[in-house]
Amino acid sequence: MTKTATTAADFLPARRDLPDLAAASRSCRGCGLFSDATQTVFGAGPATARLMFVGEQPGDREDLAGEPFIGPAGKLLDRALMEGGVDREPVYVTNAVKHFKFVRGERGARRIHKTPSRTEVVACRPWLVAELQAIDPEVLVLLGATAAKSLLGPSFTLTAHRGEVLSLPADVAPAGVDPQVVVTVHPSSVLRGPSEARAESFASLVADLRFAAGLLDR
Numbered sequence: 044m045t046k047t048a049t050t051a052a053d054f055l056p057a058r059r060d061l062p063d064l065a066a067a068s069r070s071c072r073g074c075g076l077f078s079d080a081t082q083t084v085f086g087a088g089p090a091t092a093r094l095m096f097v098g099e100q101p102g103d104r105e106d107l108a109g110e111p112f113i114g115p116a117g118k119l120l121d122r123a124l125m126e127g128g129v130d131r132e133p134v135y136v137t138n139a140v141k142h143f144k145f146v147r148g149e150r151g152a153r154r155i156h157k158t159p160s161r162t163e164v165v166a167c168r169p170w171l172v173a174e175l176q177a178i179d180p181e182v183l184v185l186l187g188a189t190a191a192k193s194l195l196g197p198s199f200t201l202t203a204h205r206g207e208v209l210s211l212p213a214d215v216a217p218a219g220v221d222p223q224v225v226v227t228v229h230p231s232s233v234l235r236g237p238s239e240a241r242a243e244s245f246a247s248l249v250a251d252l253r254f255a256a257g258l259l260d261r
């Protein structure tokens with residue numbers, strides 16, 4: 044009988060630098076999400092990044108391209124970073140879950156984003172923790188509830204903690220890694236929100252990103 048994997052931990056390589064991790068992640072079967080997606084979408088950016096962003100999971104465009112945050116949410120994040128005066132180059136971006144979860148729309152044409160389950164988020168977390176270990180960022184920005192709950196616990200409420208500097212709980216932080224943690228909304232929530240609220244939610248995202256980048260100078 045073949046055992047079904049329930050964690051990415053079984054697929055982590057012995058060597059844990061970013062290229063090794065990215066290569067090994069391509070054959071992860073740590074949860075069921077690999078089966079319908081095109082490919083693993085690992086994080087992107089330099090290992091020397093001082094600022095690291097975590098989103099939820101790749102979207103349709105990211106799934107096809109194999110790169111995180113290149114679709115509409117990524118474009119919005121780029122705009123917010125630019126507006127906040129944050130340089131995109133030295134930043135590392137990744138997701139809490141590395142495969143696209145979706146349902147088919149009517150007649151199977153469109154693939155519609157589906158929020159990953161707690162089980163899937165926990166199964167995928169070893170990749171995220173290994174990325175944290177490899178990068179050791181000074182500031183970690185968690186974009187949206189899925190990323191926040193992955194690292195800060197299932198009962199964490201994002202809105203109650205915006206504008207605060209948090210730290211990683213000891214049970215998820217890799218040894219010696221202790222970034223200043225900031226939570227904010229997911230860029231997709233700005234896109235999905237009612238149009239009259241969009242300017243305001245975009246501005247609040249920009250303010251949170253500016254706050255996070257400001258922590259780098261401390």
Ligand code: URA
Pocket residue numbers: 098099100101102105110111112113114116117138231
């Ligand atoms: N949304 C995310 O959370 N991550 C991506 O990479 C793209 C969209």
Ligand code: SF4
Pocket residue numbers: 050051068071072073074075076077083140141142163166167168170
């Ligand atoms: Fe592995 Fe994560 Fe993909 Fe699940 S979502 S198969 S744990 S990489």
